[in-house]
Amino acid sequence: MAVCVAVIGKENSPLYVWVGSGREELHLHYLAHTGLDVIQEKVAAVSKTPGDTRELYLGLLYASEEYKVYPFCIRNFGYTTNTRVKFVTITDAANTTLRDNEIRMMFRRLHNMYTNVVCNPFYIPGEQITSREFDRGVAALVAGN
């Protein structure tokens, strides 16, 4: 259901980018990157208004002619830092059956998977994610089951 899933680190460098086969990889990379601007804007708006800080889903970032870009921003409420890892998915704009809730669920699963990756003692946070488990998870996620 998604054409691109990206995990982006706190310094805005990509940790993991999955692009559906047969898609314009470059174009989607550009789009995902551009989405960061909107994330930054939204995060800044959220942090100004103290409220439900547990809501990590930021809603639709923007819609281009072909794709919709959804963001998701993990903020781990640690002791001193928050890790500011961002998730971005891009879906086909033609796909109108997707509901907000499904996207939210998808992000939640992705978040869990990412947590598993971080729990791996051999994984250094901030490095590119090379995990077969994660690959499989993402593949299942975008397949919609």
Place this chain on the structure above:
Amino acid sequence: MAQCKFSPHEYIQNSFSPQVAILCSEDADNLCLKNNLRFVELIQPFCRLNSEIRIADPAGTTVPFRNLRVVFEDMNRRPPQPTLGKKLLSEVVSSTPWDRPVTRTIGASGTREALELELQPSTPWFETWRDTFLHVQYPSDHEFTKHYIACIVVVAATSEQPVEQLNRLSQYLHQQLHQTPARFPKWFSPNILKFCVLLHDVTAGDLTRQVKQQSEQIFEHMVTTFGSSNCHLLQINSRETDQTDIHLPDPWSQFLLQRAACDLSGGNSSETSSGTGTPREDVSALPSRVIEGDTMDTAEPIHPLSPTLPPTDEKNGTFDMMPGVEISSDVPVMVNRPSLGVGAGQHHGGCLTSSDVDRIRIFIHEFCVRSLIPHVEKQIRYLNEVVTNRSRSKSLLSATRRWLVGNKSPGSATNSVIYSSEATELQTRRLGDLCFMFGLYEVAYSYYHTAKNDFKSDQAWLYFAGAQEMAALAAFMQNSSDYPKRYLENSLQTYLNVCKVYNFAIRSTLLSTEVLKHCGEFGEAAMMFIKLTSEESDLLSALMLEQAAHCFINSQRPLPRKYAFHMTLAGHRFSKAGQRSHSLRAYKQAFQVYATHGWVLAEDHIHFTLGKQAHHLKQLTEGLEAYSKLVDQKLKKNASSQQSPSQQITYVREFINIFHQYTEQEWNASLGAPCLPLPLIESQVTRVLLGAPQDSPTSSDWIAASHLSLDAPPPDNARWFALEREVTEKYSGLNANTFKPNLQLLTSDTPNTESPVVPVNEPVVVEIIMVNPLSLSLLISDVRLVFTFEPADDEEPNDVSVKHSTCLFLH
């Protein structure tokens, strides 16, 4: 966006300046040509009044108005053909130089999100494009701001019969005014202001007093015929040509550079005016001109007459960047104007003294204050009367009709309504335009508003959009914080979707984005720019995208990634439009955002394009740099797998290609060896073997008397050193403390601080491990070990020869 030369208010005022036509006799033009200028060009630098003038509004109260700018145009100038106009615009963009970028920090400094970006402080190419764009537009019937409001007839006192000539010219003017059907030039109203100028050449006049008296007589005659406020005796050329004083400032050059391209387009028409001096009945019907126009159209992009430019390839992107070169190439095209060189090297105004310049200035001022303003005031009063009278009688009718028709939105009908030129609606619009051009914005707004509603009820959408746009602008000019924003959006929509007049949509966008930027609504402005991008015009799209990008970066909360994205898109469109250097610049600026964040795919794409553009622009060093980054895997973290092998092959091929060119053309030995980014050298495992490597003996009974070989496992150095030490102590009697073991194989593990000693003529073997990070094989041949020889103080350098012959595959 980047800083503009003009504030939005100035820009809007400049875009809607009153237009004055100039009808110049051949003799008069020849007089001016002594200065390498035509009459129109001669007065160009002085067409802005710096002093404040006062103008009366319809109610009779005088309103001050500053910085009136009057646009003087050759009456026979025609806007260029659309195709030619496009070429013109493209040339203007490519020939405008730009400033150095300025570094600015985006995002809160000190945080990780802070980005140091080099941004363009201004975009002069966009501004010149914008001006040229407005300049080449055809005047339309639905608005009057581009219609000539007055005409200046210029004759020379030195010509044979100036009075007769004057009569002939004004007859011609009369003909042009009342021609049916109306053609170019377009006139504001049938009743325009006629102003006569008698040019008096002082150098010719001083020779004999008689000539001067003669011209004064002629002037007297003119005054009696045309009225004293409508005539002017202008003295120019107060000194001889040969005594050139190049220290005088040259206010013309900047105008000529701007207009050079435009003049080229108008060349065919101005040729008709200066070519014969006698007015022609029907200019467009003359076959000679038509043919010339045609040939110019087709021949223009190649400049076949130009010796400076080589035959170009399919795009006009190979035009030289130097404006001077380009303009000098224009000169041969203007066959009928021999001395009209606008090359940068030529000096203008050689025959003018500073008092002459002052006289021109006074002339313009007199013209504006003593005849133009009274004329305009009269017109305003007259039109106001017409409009109020008619609308009173009409209001009942129109109210009924409005009630019957109901409130329809645009989109249902096409522009079927045609007004006669004297229709009340058009008169209202005309009045509004007149007030707007002379700074009576408040009055103008109310007229525009009335006109807008009339047009709407008539469903004349083009007229409606125009009036609506102007109403918004008039409101903005009065009070920049409170203006009807939806008017602008609405009229843009109408232009685009209902009337499909893209040129007006572009103009509307240019104006309304200025307004939006002034109000700080950068996002809106960017959206407007983006709306105009289309498949049709690459140059337009590129410029619009670039401006949108600038809007993003300059908004209250800068959006650097959106900026980068749109810059990339702009770069792409620039390259499609043949503007390679602009493309290169756009990509470079976009790259700053992507760099060092690990967006490898985007980086590679930009590097590849950068390399390609630089290669085409013959900037080999830059191209090489970009390609090296492309194949250089050290910089990329763990990213070699990101590109497919076929992509890598392309990159490497392009790299090798440009590298060869670079080494052939730009590289010289003094720079040292060029550095190849591939393959990677693992410097840590480099080993140096002193002495010839021993072949392992063929017979297994024998063992080489050396412990050293590159293939053998590392020797047990400690035991060898102990042995060596024992031997040394025994035979040379040296103290054990000063003993240094004699290293034969130097690796990263051995103590390498001491320089090893090698006997003369003994070989030294260096083993270097290379790694190929790409997923394709590289063939490396003709490998050479480069070394520097540093002689010790008391030693003579010896000849050292290095043998090498290696050919290896890396996988």
